[in-house]
Amino acid sequence: MSEGGPGLALDGVTVRFGALTAVDDVSLHLPTGQVLAVLGPSGCGKSTLLRAVAGLEPLAAGQVRWDGADLATTPTHRRGFAMMFQDGQLFGHLSVARNVGYGLRLQGLRGAELTREVDRLLELVGLSGRGDDDPLTLSGGQQQRVALARALGARPRLLLLDEPLSALDRELRERLAADLREVLVETGTTGVLVTHDHAEAEVVADHVVRMADGHLVPPSP
Structure with a gap:
């Protein structure tokens, strides 16, 4: 990854919870249109880093910038970022189509x-014709496809993916990882994926960094 230019830049990002330093002096740059995977075991700080980028965790030190602009005073809902979580967090009282169209209506x-646009997004994630379905009747993999379509419907300048496939079985996870990569490339979406799965990181992302104990681990020579 280059050190400057358009896209996401983290400079010395540090997050603390009391005496615990969860993220320690993380710096990186992700160019627009590329996908970065942050790989590491549970508890290493990768999800906290993602939440800091989203503006959901305050920084103890450092900066989060987009296209060179410091986001310190920009609240989460004005950053133009979207998040996709492990459980999808779909609205159970809304149909698939109304879930996908939520951000579009806003x-x-x-x-x-x-x-x-809803039909286009459902086709993109392989769920054409399922707009009238109750999302809670769908399989886990289908629910994550709806969550991805909804996130893309917000037209984010950055998509933050927090272990989006980890609740699925291995075979389905591998299939959806390939599909996720295809969708991100087709839409030109800039993304940050956090995962503990090395194979998933390699399939989905253009770049992979490793995290341990709150730090980025230098690449092996």
Whole structure:
């Protein structure tokens, strides 16, 4: 990864919870349109790092920048980032189509334009014709596809993926990892994936960094 230019830049990002330093002096740059995987075991600080990028955890030190602009005073909902979680966090009282269209409606889309965009997103994630379904009747893999479509519907400048496939079985996880990579490339989405799965990181991301005890681990020579 280059050291400057458009995209996401972290400079000395540090997050503390009382006496515990969860993220310690992390610096990196992710160019626009590329995907970074942060790989590491549970408890290494990778999800906290993701939340710090999103603005959900305050920084004890350092900066999060997008296209050179410091986001310190930019609240989460104004950063233009979207998050996708392990459990999808779908709205159980809304249909698949209304879940996918949630962010689009916030952007003012209505009527035929909204329907076309929802249909396009469902086709993108392999769920054409499922818009009227109750999301809670779908399989785990299908629910994650809906969650991905909903996240992309927000038209984020950065997609943050927090262990999005870890609740699925190995075979399904491998299949969805390949599909996730294809969708991110097709849409030109800039993304940060945190995962404990080395194979998943290699399939989905353009770049992989490793984290341990809150630090980025230098690459092997």
